[in-house]
Amino acid sequence: MAKKIKFNLQVNGASVSSLESLQNNFNIEHIMEHFKSGLLMRWLEVQGLETELKELKKLDQNSDNLAQSILKIFDMDHLDKNDLKITLADINYKEYKENLLKTNENLEKNAKSFLREYHDKFRDIIWDIIKNSENVEKIKSNLKIIENDYFDLFLLQFQTLVNVFKTDAPLALIFGLGTEKIRKMILAYIKIEATKDHNKYCYIGDEEIDDKTKEYLNSINLKPIDYLRYGYFEAISKVVYESLKFDYSKLGDVIKIFNGSTDGLWRDLVASNKRVLVLGISSSTKASQIPKVGETNKPIGIDEINGKFIILNGLNFQSSNNNAYIAYVEL
Structure with missing residues (x-):
């Protein structure tokens, strides 16, 4: 019968040779890695720690409670719960990434x-x-x-x-x-x-x-x-x-500007089937979207328009001043 050669387990940067040393340097991430590789069971066997070995062999590697079960076996379930949650989250993410990489070795590259x-x-x-x-x-x-x-x-x-x-x-x-x-x-x-x-x-x-x-x-x-x-x-x-304070004169024909008086009457500037972004209007003048059949204009002026960049369906304009203006864009 071959003689069992003792070896130390590397945990948390320490070379562990006893159960007490393992508990003093306990790191759940390292312990779980050694468990899944089988190294932990071999170490327990050569150390003669039969009770812990027997309990570990009952565990399922894919169990959701694997970490908690290992902690209990080694009397380490008193560890700080918040720190443990962070560690377990890190472990879960690493396992998730490893599984993805196994599915597609080029995933990270892709x-x-x-x-x-x-x-x-x-x-x-x-x-x-x-x-x-x-x-x-x-x-x-x-x-x-x-x-x-x-x-x-x-x-x-x-x-x-x-x-x-x-x-x-x-x-x-x-x-x-x-x-x-x-x-x-x-x-x-x-x-x-x-x-x-x-x-x-x-x-x-x-x-x-x-x-x-x-x-x-x-x-x-x-x-x-x-x-x-x-x-x-x-x-x-x-x-x-x-x-958003534009110099409309530099923006070509896209910006439409109507100047002058409509003698106080409503003038259609844009048809109702087109959306219009109103950029600015002079004082004492009114604008409105084209009313539907049976409706009347709903006038809005400088307070409702300037700086608000409202959008209307079609555009009507009303003024009684030759210096009046309205600037707009057909969307």
Whole structure:
């Protein structure tokens, strides 16, 4: 019969040769690794620790309570529960990753490749907007792609992109106001900036929010649209607020400007089947979306329009002043 050769078990940086030494240097992560490799059982056997060996052989490697069972066998279940939870979470994640890698040995390589391609594609979209800064259809198409597939990256780089668009592609900001999520984000920061309260939250989507926050958002006429804490992007609001004061004369024929009097009558400027972003209006003048059949105009003026970037279905205009004007974009 071959003689059993004793050996030390490496645990937590120590060379363990007894049960007491094992308990003094106990590390559940290392112990579980030795258990799954079979080394722990061999060590117990050569040390003559039959009771612990017998109990370990009863355990299932795939049991959800494996760690707790091992702790109990070695009288270590008094360990700090919070520290243990963190350690077990780390172990679970490592096992999860190992199992994935066994399923697909190229997973990590493929994931990195995918992320690189994803970021590169987003960069290409931004460059395409800049290179085609006067091409309305290109800009609208790219903004739609950003909203559908790259909005998280857009959020992360929001401040930088606003600065870039302000300088190199101002139409991207204007048509961004005609989108769903980009528009909401820009207007949210402008409205919160106006309240000077940078400690509130706003939300994108249908996230759950508490009643107090909901009441606050309603008080500033802001719907729950953005889950990012405003204070985290404190500088953004100022950048956006200043960026949206456009010099319309430099933006070509995209920005429509009507000047003059309509003799106090309503004049149709844009048909009702088109969406219109109203950029600005002079005082003592009124605008309205085209009323439906049987309805009348609902006039709105400078207080409801300037700085609000409202969107209307069609556009009617009314003025009695030759110096009156309205600036708008057909979306």
